[in-house]
Amino acid sequence: MATLETQVLDDIIVKSRRKMLSLGTTALAGLVLGGVTKKAEAAALTDTDILNFALNLEYLEANFYNLAVNGVTIDKLPTPIGITGTGTQGTVVTKANFAKVSFSSSIIAAYAKETAIEEGKHVSFLRGALGASAVAQPQIDLVNSFNTLAMAATIGTTFDPFSGGDGNFLIGAYIFEDVGVTAYHGAAGSISSSANLSAAAGIHAVEAYHAGLVRTAINALDANSGVLTGLTQKISAARSLLANPTSALTTQITDGGIKGADDQGIDNTVKVALNSSSPTFPSTTIVDADNNSIGFARTPQQILSIVTGVSPASASGGNKGVFFPAGLNGNIT
Numbered sequence: 001m002a003t004l005e006t007q008v009l010d011d012i013i014v015k016s017r018r019k020m021l022s023l024g025t026t027a028l029a030g031l032v033l034g035g036v037t038k039k040a041e042a043a044a045l046t047d048t049d050i051l052n053f054a055l056n057l058e059y060l061e062a063n064f065y066n067l068a069v070n071g072v073t074i075d076k077l078p079t080p081i082g083i084t085g086t087g088t089q090g091t092v093v094t095k096a097n098f099a100k101v102s103f104s105s106s107i108i109a110a111y112a113k114e115t116a117i118e119e120g121k122h123v124s125f126l127r128g129a130l131g132a133s134a135v136a137q138p139q140i141d142l143v144n145s146f147n148t149l150a151m152a153a154t155i156g157t158t159f160d161p162f163s164g165g166d167g168n169f170l171i172g173a174y175i176f177e178d179v180g181v182t183a184y185h186g187a188a189g190s191i192s193s194s195a196n197l198s199a200a201a202g203i204h205a206v207e208a209y210h211a212g213l214v215r216t217a218i219n220a221l222d223a224n225s226g227v228l229t230g231l232t233q234k235i236s237a238a239r240s241l242l243a244n245p246t247s248a249l250t251t252q253i254t255d256g257g258i259k260g261a262d263d264q265g266i267d268n269t270v271k272v273a274l275n276s277s278s279p280t281f282p283s284t285t286i287v288d289a290d291n292n293s294i295g296f297a298r299t300p301q302q303i304l305s306i307v308t309g310v311s312p313a314s315a316s317g318g319n320k321g322v323f324f325p326a327g328l329n330g331n332i333t
Contacts, residue, residue, distance in 0.1 A: 052330035065116035071100035083137035087329030090139025135329035233265030
């Protein structure tokens, strides 16, 4: 059952879609324009190219959440979501004898179900906007990808977000949600129309709500043990290093957590002062933001580095690995 919070989020995202539909595909062009590869720039990017880049990422998220909740990929749902299109169509690699997540918390299960529905709607919306130009679902790996990232983040040689209950699932979701938030923020500077910026800001807000829900749930489940929050700190540092291979910081940039140039994990160890008292009150760093509490931003090329593991991402395209072992479909690859 969806919670009141997730029902509100769903209403927000539906309204955002209606706004975007009224603006047309040109309005969406600014969403992922900043920082595209030189290959795409040389080919004179179109709205179709940009929307298809977003569609690749939505295929990934929609499959992750639907596998976690329903135990099947999006094309195997009772009402299947399309995955055909231009480019090379791939499958989703899962472990042998795959089973959906066994949730213990009804609240976390509700969050997961609602997000699975929303991510599926994202895929359907983008495919509808693109029509015959929509790219096919590329090959997606949800086994080796997490193992690779686990080693990169020094949290172990293997990691399975579909087993181990609520905690592992939330850590898997943590990997995706913050990346989406930084992608939308990174595109804001490329949007010139105030109407377009308003629509993009609305979607960015929903993504940030999702990320906040994941981070809050992790913090609550961790219960000050430092186990789950410690994993978020390592993942944030690894993501930052992939996105900024020559400039990732190794020291904290806000009050808590291990983070890099554009990422911050959750930390419960910070003490703050209230009403001129000594800093003895516990505080938690939930928001992924800089010293001014401004959310971080990433370019599509930085996003490619994170989701493919190619760092820095090749400016000529063709980046492949991690979640996309055969690369993405379209011109921004």
